[in-house]
Amino acid sequence: MALAVALATGLAGCSGSHSILDPAGQAARDVASLWWGMLAGFGLVFVGVVALWLAAFRPRERPARSPDQERRLARSWILGGGILLPGASILLLLAFGVPTGQRLLPLPLPGGETPRVIEVTGHQWWWEVRYPDEAGEVVTANHLVMPAGEPVDFHVTGADVIHAFWVPRLGGKIDMIPGRINRIRLEADAPGVFGAQCAEYCGVQHAHMQLHLEAVAPAAFEDWLAARREPPPEPDDAHAAARDTFAAHCASCHRVAGLYQGDSGPDLSDIGARATLGAGTLAMEEGAIARWLAEHQRLKPGNRMPAHDHLAPEDLEALGAWLETLVP
Ligand code: HEC
Ligand SMILES: [Cu+2]
The missing domain is CATH 2.60.40.420 (Cupredoxins -  blue copper proteins)
Known part of the structure; x- marks a missing residue:
């Protein structure tokens, strides 16, 4: 039961939008192949060690050895298991890892063009x-x-x-x-x-x-x-009040192309077309911006945008309604 739970939890990480095991580009495929290769290698090592460990428990007669033979046997285990085996494993890893790392570098393209x-x-x-x-x-x-x-x-x-x-x-x-x-x-x-x-x-x-x-x-x-x-459309009168509020309370931090040039918060020029608000905190949907303005310190505590509790809820609604229209 415990094994099944652990497996299910682990396997749940293998798919989905953030999985390295579901590559969607060459660099990720290279990294994933390296990962599978290492998993296979470490799997072999694990099985080998467990097999030796079980073998060591087998009851048997120890062959009589002279102290000199004992010393030589111990030395060959140290040299083989402590230097040769790790040395060969690391070389093998480097043989795959270094070319993979090289392929991930932004080197000049063969045709001489720049991405x-x-x-x-x-x-x-x-x-x-x-x-x-x-x-x-x-x-x-x-x-x-x-x-x-x-x-x-x-x-x-x-x-x-x-x-x-x-x-x-x-x-x-x-x-x-x-x-x-x-x-x-x-x-x-x-x-x-x-x-x-x-x-x-x-x-x-x-x-x-x-x-x-x-x-x-x-x-x-x-x-x-x-x-x-494209230059932004001429601001219409419908949202003039919201733009005044923005100029007074928001424009020192936020940029809206063609209108305001704040530069210490996210650019809002295309905020109406985004998928989320607050870097994934809220899904973008109708009313989401007004909700962010009213509650962002509760939704994302400690974020670097000051609370605007001194603004009336209607003003925040109006700001949200205007910002939602900013779609390229
Ligand atoms: C002191 C600077 C500052 C002021 C003033 C400020 N903001 Fe922000 N704002 C930020 C920062 C920083 C963030 C990013 C917060 C985060 O997600 O961690 C942010 C995030 C936002 C977001 C979400 C952006 C996104 O890309 O998801 C909106 C919308 C927003 N602010 C609108 C406003 C409005 C409207 C006002 C005026 C009422 C305002 N802000 C006032 C700094 C400010
Ligand atoms: Cu971080």
Whole structure:
């Protein structure tokens, strides 16, 4: 019974949006093969050790040996089991591990072309995502759109403490270190939605630091970028009051393209089109933004956005209703 429970719990980790054993890109496949190879190797070692251990219990006559023979036997066990066996195992691991690691590096491509770059910065406790481009930089947060079927280089860093960028189904994780830019190349085989999670404990809301990653067909990706580069529509009068509240209470931290330039909180230019709020804390649905504004310190305690209890509930509702219209 206990074994069945342990197995079921363990196996539950093998599928789903965050499983390294369900790879959706070449880098993740390389990592998964290495993992299976190591599991097989360690399985063999385990079986071998248990077999020797059982054999040692077998009652039998010990052959008579001279002290000299005893010493030689002991020495061959030490040399064989303590140096040769681990040495050979480590060499075997390196023979597979080093080429795999090499393939994960963002080295120049054979054709001389350079993959698209997406910059990701970890903040306590949200993700800033930038698409540097001659045609105009696009910024978003907690929601990463990438083209499928082509390599993408992620340049990552941390704004405050060390975070780690990890998309388990696409490849290995990489630290986001303040003052340093680390690079990793990932490719998604096909369009899909992939979970990503901060993988380096970074403070009290580390668990609520999820990134919604969407791989789309390259043409759809270009369309998305173009839509995000469009100047925002002329603000309409319906939400004028909400924009005044925003200018007074929110614009010092948040950017809304073309209107406000705050830069210490997530960019909200396309907030209406996001999948989640608060880096995975709330699912985006009608009324979710107003709920976030009223309750975010209860939903994500300690997060770096101050509570706005001094604003009337109607003002928060109005803010939410306006922000929901921000869809590229
Ligand atoms: C002192 C800076 C600051 C102020 C002022 C501020 N915010 Fe925030 N806001 C943040 C930070 C930081 C986060 C990220 C919190 C987290 O998820 O950990 C955030 C998150 C949000 C989110 C969720 C964004 C996402 O990507 O999920 C919304 C929506 C939002 N703020 C709207 C507002 C509105 C509306 C106001 C004004 C009433 C406001 N904020 C005032 C800093 C601020
Ligand atoms: Cu973290």
